[in-house]
Amino acid sequence: MMTLTSLRRFLVRWIVIAAVWWIISEGDGSSLWLGALVALAAAALSMSLRPDGIPGLSPLGALRFAGYFLVNSVLGGVDVAMRALKPSMPIDPRFVSYPLRLTDVSARVLFANTLSLLPGTLSAQLSGDTLVVHALDCSGDVIGEIAQVEERVAGVFGIALAEASGGAV
Amino acid sequence: MPSLELTVRALEYAFYAAGAFFFLAGSVGLVRFPDVYTRLHALTKSDNLGLGLVCVGLAVRSGSAIIALKLLVIWLLVLVAGATACYLVAEAARSAGVKPWTREAQR
The missing domain is CATH 3.30.70 (Alpha-Beta Plaits)
Known part of the structure; x- marks a missing residue:
């Protein structure tokens, strides 16, 4: 069962990975839909490999x-x-x-x-x-x-x- | 102003040259160092610095913020991959019982 915390973690990872794609494509929006899909898969893989989050961030x-x-x-x-x-x-x-x-x-x-x-x-x-x-x-x-x-x-x-x-x- | 452009160009090439120097030094270490563990030191650290310097030179050349950011991300991704690969090689060597070189053993 997906709890609210792990849903939030999943979304954060998706956004971070998509942002990396966006930077690598030099801010070109035309491939962002593909990047968003790949980032979605990567975020899902990341959650299955390591569901725990980080202890905090300063x-x-x-x-x-x-x-x-x-x-x-x-x-x-x-x-x-x-x-x-x-x-x-x-x-x-x-x-x-x-x-x-x-x-x-x-x-x-x-x-x-x-x-x-x-x-x-x-x-x-x-x-x-x-x-x-x-x-x-x-x-x-x-x-x-x-x-x-x-x-x-x-x-x-x-x-x-x-x-x-x-x-x- | 041509002199400013010249300065920027010189700066750019200085970064390339410095980067190439550290790649070369890392390769020299790979050849000269005595065992797998010491060779990993040479590769991870000098290539990290060499690539960083080349990226700075390229960022200066591009004069664009997004490309500079892209180069920074590439550098960081290579760092993570390099440090992880380095750990995996060192751990595999240790698990396989590869003995480390020591100075005493040579005397």
């Missing part, structure tokens, strides 16, 4: 996150380019296990994907409440940096994070 947190992401993805690209091009190739990679404080699935996915694009970290495995991260250079405070990203992601959804429960390895 516009200010999202804006802060966008700025943080932009600056750090530049730093991430520069960092890895330097390591690849330097003759000495300064890398000292290691896996680290990070005990997640985020509980919501959407927030965890955004967190894991963000980490992969930021300097020196790459999400490798999400199992239970632990995220296994591959660090390109383990000489710095990798866990501290990961925790900072997690706080930024929590800010997007307006979630407050508890103190880390387990010790990091």
Whole structure:
């Protein structure tokens, strides 16, 4: 049975996906009917794959996150380019296990994907409440940096994070 | 005013050149880095930045807001796809028991 909440979620997803189509078609209205149909199918698929919504959305947190992401993805690209091009190739990679404080699935996915694009970290495995991260250079405070990203992601959804429960390895 | 047009053109090509540099650096990393995990670092991060810079250059060239918005959306979609594919490759490698390269093991 479709509740009112899931109907609302479905409509929001339909509108967002249709808006993406509209932008990709450069605002050309003549193909919008086709876009609306495809977006309808995509929204239906999205609802069947993940019926739950996001825990909330903080516009200010999202804006802060966008700025943080932009600056750090530049730093991430520069960092890895330097390591690849330097003759000495300064890398000292290691896996680290990070005990997640985020509980919501959407927030965890955004967190894991963000980490992969930021300097020196790459999400490798999400199992239970632990995220296994591959660090390109383990000489710095990798866990501290990961925790900072997690706080930024929590800010997007307006979630407050508890103190880390387990010790990091 | 021709000098302004020239400045915009120069800016556009500077973004292309910077983007190409990071694509090249990512490819160098793909060749030089020792294992699947470190190679994923090179690909995801430098291609993210390389594509972003090329998109900025193209947006400058178009001088149109809707095309700039379209390029932004394309960049974001590629980011999501790239980060997701990167996670899937890393997870598959880990599940298959691919050992990570470490500096100590080389000494």
